[in-house]
Amino acid sequence: MTLRVNDLKVYYQTLRGDVHALDGVTFDLADGEIMGLAGESGCGKSTLGKSLIRLDSRMRHVGGTIELDDKDVPIADDDAMVPLRYNEISLIPQYAMSALNPTRKIGKMINELLRARGVRPADVTDELHRRLELVGLEPKVLNMFPIELSGGMKQRVVMVISTLLNPSLLIADEVTSALDVSTQRSVAESMVEFRDRGYIKSMIFVTHDISLVYQMADTIMVMYAGHVAEKASASTIINEPKHPYTQMLIGALPEVGSTSTAQGGRLEGIPGTPPGLLNPPTGCRFKDRCPMAFSKCSEQPPLVEIEPGHWAACWKTG
Amino acid sequence: MWRYIGRKLFIYLLTFIVAVTINWMIPRFMPGDPVRNMLSRAAINDPEAMASMTAYYEDLFGLDEPLYQQYLNFWVSLFQGDLGISVMRYPEPVTDVIMGSVPYTLGLLLPAILLSWIVGNRFGAFAARSKALDNTVLPVGYVLTATPYMWIALLLSYTLGIVAGIFPTAGGFSYSLRPEFSWVFIYDLISHWFLPFLSMFLVALGGWAIGMRNMIIYELEADYSNYLQALGAPRRLIRRYAFRNAMLPQITGLAVQLGTIIAGSLLTEVVFNYPGLGTLILDSLENRDFFLLQGILLFVVIGVLIANFIIDIIYVLVDPRTRVQMTGGSS
Numbered sequence A: 001m002t003l004r005v006n007d008l009k010v011y012y013q014t015l016r017g018d019v020h021a022l023d024g025v026t027f028d029l030a031d032g033e034i035m036g037l038a039g040e041s042g043c044g045k046s047t048l049g050k051s052l053i054r055l056d057s058r059m060r061h062v063g064g065t066i067e068l069d070d071k072d073v074p075i076a077d078d079d080a081m082v083p084l085r086y087n088e089i090s091l092i093p094q095y096a097m098s099a100l101n102p103t104r105k106i107g108k109m110i111n112e113l114l115r116a117r118g119v120r121p122a123d124v125t126d127e128l129h130r131r132l133e134l135v136g137l138e139p140k141v142l143n144m145f146p147i148e149l150s151g152g153m154k155q156r157v158v159m160v161i162s163t164l165l166n167p168s169l170l171i172a173d174e175v176t177s178a179l180d181v182s183t184q185r186s187v188a189e190s191m192v193e194f195r196d197r198g199y200i201k202s203m204i205f206v207t208h209d210i211s212l213v214y215q216m217a218d219t220i221m222v223m224y225a226g227h228v229a230e231k232a233s234a235s236t237i238i239n240e241p242k243h244p245y246t247q248m249l250i251g252a253l254p255e256v257g258s259t260s261t262a263q264g265g266r267l268e269g270i271p272g273t274p275p276g277l278l279n280p281p282t283g284c285r286f287k288d289r290c291p292m293a294f295s296k297c298s299e300q301p302p303l304v305e306i307e308p309g310h311w312a313a314c315w316k317t318g
Numbered sequence B: 001m002w003r004y005i006g007r008k009l010f011i012y013l014l015t016f017i018v019a020v021t022i023n024w025m026i027p028r029f030m031p032g033d034p035v036r037n038m039l040s041r042a043a044i045n046d047p048e049a050m051a052s053m054t055a056y057y058e059d060l061f062g063l064d065e066p067l068y069q070q071y072l073n074f075w076v077s078l079f080q081g082d083l084g085i086s087v088m089r090y091p092e093p094v095t096d097v098i099m100g101s102v103p104y105t106l107g108l109l110l111p112a113i114l115l116s117w118i119v120g121n122r123f124g125a126f127a128a129r130s131k132a133l134d135n136t137v138l139p140v141g142y143v144l145t146a147t148p149y150m151w152i153a154l155l156l157s158y159t160l161g162i163v164a165g166i167f168p169t170a171g172g173f174s175y176s177l178r179p180e181f182s183w184v185f186i187y188d189l190i191s192h193w194f195l196p197f198l199s200m201f202l203v204a205l206g207g208w209a210i211g212m213r214n215m216i217i218y219e220l221e222a223d224y225s226n227y228l229q230a231l232g233a234p235r236r237l238i239r240r241y242a243f244r245n246a247m248l249p250q251i252t253g254l255a256v257q258l259g260t261i262i263a264g265s266l267l268t269e270v271v272f273n274y275p276g277l278g279t280l281i282l283d284s285l286e287n288r289d290f291f292l293l294q295g296i297l298l299f300v301v302i303g304v305l306i307a308n309f310i311i312d313i314i315y316v317l318v319d320p321r322t323r324v325q326m327t328g329g330s331s
């Protein structure tokens, strides 16, 4: 599987105008790659995740293409997307805690969903039980209502549901944010396990927790205000970041990579706030906060491959 | 489950006892001498009847007995179905007078409440799914709920009753007829029933339709709907979930509204001079018939309590979450 996103632009339509939440995002995702997606709140991570599977009623595809295995993903055409959803591309939403119908038993809901997608529930029952066990849940959760489960349990149930049909691409949006440190680690580990067992091929793992993503991801992409700032292998991003924003982001971490700092590894400590995306500034969107900004930065820096597999969008790195 | 129902029953029982006690206290602790007052206002000309009534009521109030004894006596006679004798219709027992009016009130209330609820929810659910319908149901619904009840009632009775002359506008049946089981009488009964029913039905309809529409739209925006859509579930499945989940607050809404709906029915009866409990209340007030009034209020309280209890149980049956919470402790 390869995912190729090219100059993707998706805006939110609001009464006050378009919110440029994704304003020309380009990246590739290789077969088997787990890509961590980081960036401050509001930079467009969830928007990117949703754009790969389903645009909600306020989102508008303005430009750019998505290709999955060289086939076009017709994101603007809701009906044409249906065959791809769940089978090829699947999602663990940011709101996984409330993603289950509160008035249906979990097992019944899964069966109804499967049948609606043309899968005989009986054919996947064994697999379902096996995967529940893999994430540390007993089959009896299928007989429960969502309110009977803890947040972490719901998170894992959603994880199993979303991957049940072995999608090529899984988008996991902040699946660990609401969990305690040890549960975070076990959820992250089972996600890697899912990839290793071939339940999913590639994954985009959205997170604020850089030290967690460093341990599990192959690559990390950093976004800033609807743009890609930098993408490279996880170790490159952590150890030799080139983009000033990434550098400050990483510099804000106390001790990257050590297990004890999982909580300390939140993104914080960069002075100033990201620009609003309703009328985004021209030029480099980071220039108001960038210590290295210079005259050229009033033009938008292109995303260039500065060394094999290492992309950055900054006039200083090019 | 049974513990829950038991607890609910206990609360209803308590409410009932309090209501009965207040009911008992009102005529007894009113300033002045309510019995004499009542009897003298009843304007009974026959002195013999007057004397026997006075004796009867003084005995009934047991004024020479201690208060607690009076209170206990009240309960005992209550359980014997004895609510005293009506002053207005002396010597008919209050229970009989009430029982004569109850069928009219129930016959009006039950169809009006249930049909407006069912039809309103249907319309609301339809409106939530189609733009064209939404653009008609919504404004009509708002107009209906915003119109004062009196207005609708008068409008209906003026247009359909007086101008078009299709339906009679007052009474439970024509004075020229005797109650009997014949087609003529049943037809007459229904044509008298229609306008009061329609006015109640219409006034409640809009609120239910708007409520249901908004609830469904809310549910369709809920996280679980979004998740199912992201996994490519067909609209049919998502709508089914949304409809079911939207029903739950509508059921609660019915329970909450019940009290006001019953009050509304009293108004309807007065407007259409319909011979139910509402008209009876008005009459008993005019005639200072406290026993009758006491009896009716008691009856209404019991009715509201029973209806609420039924809705409580239905809610438990349709919302699995309450069931789970109730059994959670024991399993």
Ligand SMILES: Nc1ncnc2c1ncn2[C@@H]1O[C@H](COP(=O)(O)OP(=O)(O)OP(=O)(O)O)[C@@H](O)[C@H]1O
Residues within 6 Å of the ligand: A012, A013, A014, A019, A021, A039, A040, A041, A042, A043, A044, A045, A046, A047, A048, A058, A094, A277
């Ligand atoms: N429904 C919406 N209507 C209008 N604007 C929206 C909507 N949803 C998101 N946005 C805007 O789009 C931008 C990107 O939002 P997005 O949810 O993708 O951020 P994010 O990176 O996932 O943030 P977080 O880390 O907080 O989840 C934000 O500026 C947000 O204000």
Ligand code: SF4
Residues within 6 Å of the ligand: A243, A244, A245, A284, A285, A286, A287, A288, A290, A291, A292, A293, A294, A297, A301, A313, A314, A315, A316
């Ligand atoms: S382009 Fe300029 S402002 Fe933007 S990150 Fe690079 S140096 Fe800073």
Ligand SMILES: [Mg+2]
Residues within 6 Å of the ligand: A045, A046, A047, A094, A173
């Ligand atoms: Mg997000």
